[in-house]
Amino acid sequence: MGSCLSAEASRGDEVGRLHRHRYQSCPLPTLDPPAPPPSTLLQLGAAGAPAPKGKMAEMEEAKMEMRLHRVPGRFFLNASTHSASLFSKQGKKGINQDAMLVWENFGLKGDAVLCGVFDGHGPNGHMVAKQVRDSLPLKLKAHWELNSCRTECSNASGNFNPTGISEPINGKHKNNISQNCGEKRYDVFPTLKESFLKAFKLVDKELKVHPYIDCVNSGSTAVTIVKQGQDLVIGNVGDSRAVLGTRDTYGSVIAVQLTEDHKPTLPREAERIRLCKGRVFALPGEAHVARVWLPNSYSPGLAMARAFGDFCLKDFGLISVPEVFYHRITEEDEFVVLASDGLWDVLSNEEVVRIVASAPRSRAAQTLVDTAARAWKTKFPAAKVDDCAVVCLFLRSRSEGNDAHSSIDTQPSTDLTGTSKSGQ
Numbered sequence: 001m002g003s004c005l006s007a008e009a010s011r012g013d014e015v016g017r018l019h020r021h022r023y024q025s026c027p028l029p030t031l032d033p034p035a036p037p038p039s040t041l042l043q044l045g046a047a048g049a050p051a052p053k054g055k056m057a058e059m060e061e062a063k064m065e066m067r068l069h070r071v072p073g074r075f076f077l078n079a080s081t082h083s084a085s086l087f088s089k090q091g092k093k094g095i096n097q098d099a100m101l102v103w104e105n106f107g108l109k110g111d112a113v114l115c116g117v118f119d120g121h122g123p124n125g126h127m128v129a130k131q132v133r134d135s136l137p138l139k140l141k142a143h144w145e146l147n148s149c150r151t152e153c154s155n156a157s158g159n160f161n162p163t164g165i166s167e168p169i170n171g172k173h174k175n176n177i178s179q180n181c182g183e184k185r186y187d188v189f190p191t192l193k194e195s196f197l198k199a200f201k202l203v204d205k206e207l208k209v210h211p212y213i214d215c216v217n218s219g220s221t222a223v224t225i226v227k228q229g230q231d232l233v234i235g236n237v238g239d240s241r242a243v244l245g246t247r248d249t250y251g252s253v254i255a256v257q258l259t260e261d262h263k264p265t266l267p268r269e270a271e272r273i274r275l276c277k278g279r280v281f282a283l284p285g286e287a288h289v290a291r292v293w294l295p296n297s298y299s300p301g302l303a304m305a306r307a308f309g310d311f312c313l314k315d316f317g318l319i320s321v322p323e324v325f326y327h328r329i330t331e332e333d334e335f336v337v338l339a340s341d342g343l344w345d346v347l348s349n350e351e352v353v354r355i356v357a358s359a360p361r362s363r364a365a366q367t368l369v370d371t372a373a374r375a376w377k378t379k380f381p382a383a384k385v386d387d388c389a390v391v392c393l394f395l396r397s398r399s400e401g402n403d404a405h406s407s408i409d410t411q412p413s414t415d416l417t418g419t420s421k422s423g424q
Contacts, residue, residue, distance in 0.1 A: 060212055068134055073104035076133065080362035083113050083227075087365035088389035089373065091342060097121065098340050098389035099129040099220075103137055107144055112228040114140070115391045117240050119340035121302075122218030128309045129220040131213060136203050136222060143195035144226075188231040193324045196224075196235035200308075204320040207309050217300055219309030222322070223259060223338050227393065230329040232336070234258050235322040237306045240340050245353035247332040253357045255349035258325055258336065262306040264290040269305035273317030292318060335364075335394045342388030343368060346375035356392055365390040 068074060078087045081102055090096035097120035106114040114137055120129030200222070207215045221238025234242050236259040244256040264270055264280040270290075273280055279293040283301070291301040292313055302310060308320050337352055347355075352368060359367040368390045376385040 075102045085365040085392040091387040092384040097125040098387040099133040100389040116224040117338045119221040124218035139199040147191040192233040215309035219307040232327040234325045255353040276317035278316030338391040342386035364392040
């Protein structure tokens with residue numbers, strides 16, 4: 001991430017080395033950073049000068065983590081909780097730029113759970129991902145509480161008018177999912193959808209003026225989910241993904257993709273970028289990976305159409321507006337897997353649900369990460385293994401579910417493109 005193209009590399013080595021790098025050219029030159037705010041002058045280095053910008057970001061990040069670490073039910077390290085399993089592993093590209101979160105007892109009611117996976121990219125991607133992980137849930141929680149109060153007042157006065165419902169995007173199973181929503185979806189979805197939109201917008205605004213994290217050429221994805229009772233609301237920006245493991249009419253566990261990867265190849269994404277004078281094309285050595293470029297420069301080459309940060313592209317079609325989806329949990333639904341593309345690049349949706357369904361709940365996320373690491377070495381031996389973060393949210397209690405040996409449908413995945421994702 002953040003590396004330059006090498007003119008000396010052979011085509012085969014180049015493809016392997018560059019596979020799935022988010023940035024493929026030299027970072028844009030940036031202006032000298034502004035003078036630090038007065039508060040930073042208290043943080044002096046050995047020579048009496050203010051601490052470097054990166055060090056200040058690390059110190060602020062550590063302070064935030066210490067405060068949030070004390071919040072009951074909030075997990076961001078490898079763990080197994082009452083309702084979830086989460087695991088992250090550094091790849092071979094340098095510092096781990098993935099972050100993850102499970103927050104139980106989230107929001108207004110005790111049965112709410114928030115989960116998220118955040119995949120950073122660029123020189124400061126690890127800091128952006130952690131900042132989004134720490135900041136987004138707090139803003140989402142605050143807006144949700146405020147919007148819920150407004151909705152209750154509106155309902156009491158008889159003026160409640162729910163907005164449209166987004167559906168899971170897997171066409172094969174979209175109908176039976178969306179038709180099982182019932183009336184209760186109107187209690188949760190409109191308020192949470194508005195909360196997601198406001199929270200994502202505010203987080204990106206704060207990143208733009210962040211005093212310690214340079215987000216000009218760095219950014220992060222975010223796939224987040226709130227479960228309250230039988231309601232799931234998913235907010236997504238970027239190419240991390242949420243996949244539901246559910247049972248079909250034969251009792252076999254199958255995969256239903258709940259989010260859409262925001263790739264520049266999507267027609268609506270490419271159209272928006274081009275209308276804003278950005279460019280979308282793939283490099284000759286990796287024709288399968290479309291990227292976003294500035295109008296008059298071969299930079300930065302971002303492999304997604306939506307992201308937090310990356311402000312060098314925000315005037316040229318890149319956005320941080322989330323797509324928000326709703327799903328009403330049924331008796332057939334078993335779990336949801338949230339993961340960065342370090343998982344989805346080497347394992348198909350069906351392979352992922354097969355692994356989770358057959359693994360002990362406490363080790364489900366780790367089993368996925370370990371399997372992905374082996375798959376990287378097998379499928380892309382010339383490439384560096386990518387970072388990987390996984391959250392498995394279980395929709396049934398331990399007494400209802402079975403930790404292993406679920407029946408699995410072995411039919412090939414029919415996701416967005418109708419083809420297996422394992423070879424991307």
